[in-house]
Amino acid sequence: MNDTINFINIEGLKFFGKVNASISHELKNILAIISETSGLLNDLTDLAKQGKDLKLSMFENCSASIAEDIQRGFTTIKQMNRFAHSVDIPIKEINLFETLELTINLSGFLSFASKVQINNSDQETKSILTCPFLLQNLIYQILIFTYESVGPDGDIHIRIDSKNNDGAHLIFSSPAQLTLKGFPTQKIQKTVDVLGVELNINESPHELDIWIPYVSNKIIVLAKELQNDSYTGNDKQD
Amino acid sequence: MKVILVDDEKKFINMLAKRLALRGIQADAVFSGEDAIKKVSNKAYDVAVLDIKMPGISGIQLKKKLSILDPGLKYIFVTGHGTVSKSDEDLIQKDFYLSKPLDIEILIKRMNEIGKLGL
Numbered sequence: 001m002n003d004t005i006n007f008i009n010i011e012g013l014k015f016f017g018k019v020n021a022s023i024s025h026e027l028k029n030i031l032a033i034i035s036e037t038s039g040l041l042n043d044l045t046d047l048a049k050q051g052k053d054l055k056l057s058m059f060e061n062c063s064a065s066i067a068e069d070i071q072r073g074f075t076t077i078k079q080m081n082r083f084a085h086s087v088d089i090p091i092k093e094i095n096l097f098e099t100l101e102l103t104i105n106l107s108g109f110l111s112f113a114s115k116v117q118i119n120n121s122d123q124e125t126k127s128i129l130t131c132p133f134l135l136q137n138l139i140y141q142i143l144i145f146t147y148e149s150v151g152p153d154g155d156i157h158i159r160i161d162s163k164n165n166d167g168a169h170l171i172f173s174s175p176a177q178l179t180l181k182g183f184p185t186q187k188i189q190k191t192v193d194v195l196g197v198e199l200n201i202n203e204s205p206h207e208l209d210i211w212i213p214y215v216s217n218k219i220i221v222l223a224k225e226l227q228n229d230s231y232t233g234n235d236k237q238d
Numbered sequence: 239m240k241v242i243l244v245d246d247e248k249k250f251i252n253m254l255a256k257r258l259a260l261r262g263i264q265a266d267a268v269f270s271g272e273d274a275i276k277k278v279s280n281k282a283y284d285v286a287v288l289d290i291k292m293p294g295i296s297g298i299q300l301k302k303k304l305s306i307l308d309p310g311l312k313y314i315f316v317t318g319h320g321t322v323s324k325s326d327e328d329l330i331q332k333d334f335y336l337s338k339p340l341d342i343e344i345l346i347k348r349m350n351e352i353g354k355l356g357l
Binding site: 032043153 | 246247249250253254256257260291292293294318338339340342
């Protein structure tokens with residue numbers, strides 16, 4: 001196994017673990033809310049049995065709240081499932097907007113996540129041939145860096161600019177200027193190198209710009225390496 | 239018993255406050271460490287129930303700040319994780335911690351124990 005594949009595997013496993021831990025935390029919070037709400041519903045039912053005159057709306061509010069949180073749970077599980085399947089095919093064509101949206105949602109489960117807005121983006125960009133799981137990992141790492149930069153009350157703005165015929169720009173900015181001290185970390189730089197994307201810090205306006213070619217030479221080489229690697233052959237999907 | 243509940247999960251903490259109120263326990267719910275500091279600066283509480291992981295000030299950092307404002311305040315920590323990390327465990331070893339979902343009867347029992355033991 002060469003260094004690049006080793007890097008993808010080790011960092012990928014760490015990323016997978018981190019995302020799963022945050023999803024399990026989210027699901028536990030959802031279940032805790034449902035548990036408290038059904039507990040309140042039981043408390044109210046007991047009081048009603050004892051003859052206490054209670055407004056019907058109190059019961060209705062509880063059941064509406066439970067339904068809402070079950071929906072939140074379903075949405076979380078749907079994202080978990082999409083994320084789990086992102087490792088099925090190591091190199092494939094993806095829609096950048098969908099990948100960005102999923103990664104933002106996954107990072108939103110982190111307790112220190114800031115508010116993220118996708119602005120003026122081209123949702124139907126040309127497909128990008130990439131390693132989807134590694135690209136998610138890169139976007140996730142950059143989101144964490146920007147969250148730590150602006151804090152939980154800060155705002156992160158992201159836009160996709162796909163006017164260029166050769167690729168798309170993924171641009172991160174914040175109304176409260178991003179502090180990029182120590183950026184990029186060694187891990188982010190290595191991920192950038194493996195993916196064959198480019199990282200630029202624009203000074204005016206202060207933005208972080210990832211240039212993602214629709215097809216990079218590094219991805220073509222990586223695809224061949226992965227094909228030759230006995231441990232990373234494509235599995236059939238369930 | 240006057241209780242302050244601090245958790246960024248607004249619905250969770252509001253439901254818990256309602257259930258405690260039905261059991262005769264006055265509980266104020268706030269959704270951040272910053273709001274908890276403001277509350278404790280203006281009102282005396284017996285017990286603070288703190289979520290360990292919150293955006294901004296964590297539950298453990300919050301305990302340090304609240305202890306300066308009210309040295310007599312007692313603490314119960316709540317975590318959404320199955321276990322707390324070793325470093326967190328060292329910091330809250332003298333306090334109770336409970337995992338979500340909470341059993342309200344156990345929570346009340348712990349609140350009463352804290353009162354009696356004067357921890």
